[in-house]
Amino acid sequence: MVEITHWADVMAEEILRSGKKHLVATGITPSGHIHIGNMREVVTADATYRALLDQGADAEIIYVADTYDPLRKVYPFLDESFAQHVGKPISEIPCPCGECYSYAEHFLKPFYKALDRLGIHPKIYRADEMYKQGMYVESIKTALLNRDKIARILQEHSGKEVTADWSPFNPICSKCGRLTTTKVTGFDIEAETIDYACSCGDCGTVSMTGGGKLTWRVDWPARWGVLGVTAEPFGKDHASKGGSYDTGKAISEEIYGYKAPYPIVYEWIMLGTKGAMSSSSGVVVAISDMLEVLPPEILRYLIIRTKPEKHIRFDPSLPLLNLVEEYEKLSANAEESGYNKRLKELSHAAGICHTDIPFKHMITIYQVAHGDLDKVMKIVERSGYSTKNEKCILELAENVGKWLEMYAPDMVKFSVKEEMPVQAATLTDIQRAFLQALAEEIEAASELTGEDYHNLVYSSQDKSSSLNARMGRIMEMSSDDLEVKPTEMFKAIYLAVLGQQSGPKAGWFLSSMEKDFLAKRFSEAASYRP
Template sequence: MIIHWADVIAERLKDHGPHTLATGITPSGPVHIGNLREVMTADAVYRALVDRGVEARLIYIADTYDRLRRLYPFLDESFREHVGKPLSEIPCPEGCCSSYSEHFLQPFLRAMDLLDIKPEVYRADQLYKEGVYLDAIKTALKKRDEIARILKEVSGRDVSPGWSPFDPICRDCGRMNTTRVTGFDLDSERVDYVCECGSTGSVSMRGGGKLVWRVDWPARWHILRVTVEPFGKDHATAGGSYDTGKRISEDVYNYPAPYPIVYEWIHLKGKGAMHSSTGLVVTVQEMLDVVPPEVLRYLIIRTKPEKHIEFDPGLPLLTLVDEFDQRRGDARALELSSIRQSEPFTIPFRHMVTAVQIARDDEDLLLKVLERSGYETSRRDEILARARNVRIWLERYAPPFVKFDVKEDLPQAVRNISPEERRGLGMLAERIEGKSAQEIHDEIYAVANELGLDPKKFFQAVYLAFLGERQGPKAGWFIASLDRDFVKRRLIEASVA
């Protein structure tokens, strides 16, 4: 029996609690499902620990005090002046939120709630401004040379002569990538700086700047008592952020580095790893528009963190939904993915794609279509929610050949079918009454065999009669979804065309 990866980690950790599992993302752009892997990995291990009776807490740190690194493709030219400023101090791109960082953070917080991820949320700008980092900043400034030596020993790179572990925010231009520390006073809790804009001055250690990333991360571990943290493989390279952070945490802050969980990227099929800065993303909300939250959880939780996920929002997404609904996957992954206790959804997503297109936007007709196919429709709200998912999937991700339109009149294309195929359509019209979807499907094969027809071509003739195309959804289930009187009339009409 294969034990789920989250349980393997929880078993290693269970005797060393209590635990604080930390996760954090910089809200510099749309938060995508690649970012979600970090949060979901932490949540899965958190749940596995709680299942074992281990005291644990899950925290989320939004790196709102990181600076805007460049003008991203999704920003207009007016944001060039804000490059180098903390995200929390930059105006909202659309004027709907209190800051740039909140504009991208708020949708992600709402998505986490829908995904039943309930961390304690911290904003880095607030932590700095409230003085939570104060002692860590003082320690870093005092031990600047020791930190520089660690960075050299671990990463192999020298820091510049004027390097400081603290980046002041210029009081005139608001940037932190153009300033240089010239001195500090621990008693007054002030840091002196010069800026490339020509400004000089001093700032408070309480919100007047922040620690550089390689120091901020281990300082955070100490401040928030982090014991477990997932992070991307870019931080796990030899001499990378985790290696330097581990040394700084242990040697400078006298705190053991947290248990590391390294995760691989989520790749968008045929395009590569997702990155907000390049615009190559599928946002969390975009995915929640097309699949239930449990399925999005399952997409990530079923795969070991060290393996990359090749994400294809086209047809493979339908398979993923049906795998979850039919409980055909890893039982523990399904359990960790579940949000509410409910009976499995029994209508295949692929059939919902057929039913929604037949019914168009008529909700009552949709339920009739599903009933004709033999499905129970008492869970109306869930069915209609899935129908909304399907409509958006069809609009955004469905390959063209999946889309169809049942023609109100006999398509002209039926003139291209052979006399024997027409005869077969007439025979089929007399054999569908009272039959199930599977029986209708089998009957199409039976008619083709009786008349010596190529089954593939006879199926094409059936599709031509209803859709005017040579392909369509699974024929038996498609026909069963339609009004039987309509089907019979159409097949007879096509047989004599």
């Protein structure tokens, strides 16, 4: 049988053909909520970086926040007051909530926290600081002096002819603060200044150090050389024929004399049936929100398990539980080797908190405890799990609480009724006999595990079981005459405790509650006739 090599290791092998020293870059414009679609880029970069290290490379990972990009429009999540800031660099406009020092910082802060929780620790660069510190000055000079060559490259590769007044540099107007309304009218290489005219009526001169930025199709290849980037993931839009990677590669190699980095092209993450995630359209699930719902290793696994060139369909409601269960099965198998072992390695990261309690079981525990974290810990202990890693257990409980609040469908939600549910009045005679017999069995037993409860309920149909015999005595019938359907007995349990005909996995559910409560509730339900 041919052993499958994980895609990150394949990437690393190919990258290493060009030498041992590498810098993997990732970058996002923080113009809106940084979502799990964006997360594909950073996790892909991190997986490649780790694979390089594992193969003996001298590797580093960086993240570039494109904070000098302009605000393109008033996005759906902004109020109309931001109309006055359209066209200005997002590092230079106010924070939407008033608590951060800029618009860009407002969206970067939760993203940085998310990176930390995901176990990703890149060196961080901010584009506004890079420009203001003069890191791009030589690249700006080269671009201005080679304006016609760059225009030719753009036209040849993209098929779009640039206008006569096009420049590779966008000055920031000293009056209105915009960089989308200015035109370069001249420059002085020795003085490192650029002259401009703005549609607002202003004319002036700005420094090459922080007075504006290169246009995106020139900025990107310039950055490769400035930082020494050798590998970078990017979305399929940039990889299309005539796209920004095609033009960037030509500009990097023909204008800046720098070999373009190894391209790692990734597909979109689709949000349920809504399509590709996009901050500007509002079709997003923010990484920070998702990390309140899911343990970080499962979010990593979502990306790690799929080759970058394949799209991922992500639904945070009920289908999310399938993803969780898939990861838990993989994680629980200590004997995994080869590809599956590698999946686990790349999904884990230093500092990530982990507990062996299944997510689905915590959904039951959390709701039985009514969200009370002290009660959660007591139920965890009663269910037979170790409580030594309390911090991780409580993190999982909080994840579940948020999932129930934000994404869970009604069908998985329940509430243990403090008083007898009126629906218990609909119990049939055989269901009442079952509940009374079950109450007696519970009272007579010592501690019962989830599996014990599961087997006990199913034993109701076994004519040789003590539960079946108790039911026969209560109904004054022989075991041979009893017609027991376990599905109806499960319904009786849920009616007596929840006031509904269905509920969570019964074994986990019953083991999450105290024996005395169950015995009393089932006995009372057996005779409940309001």
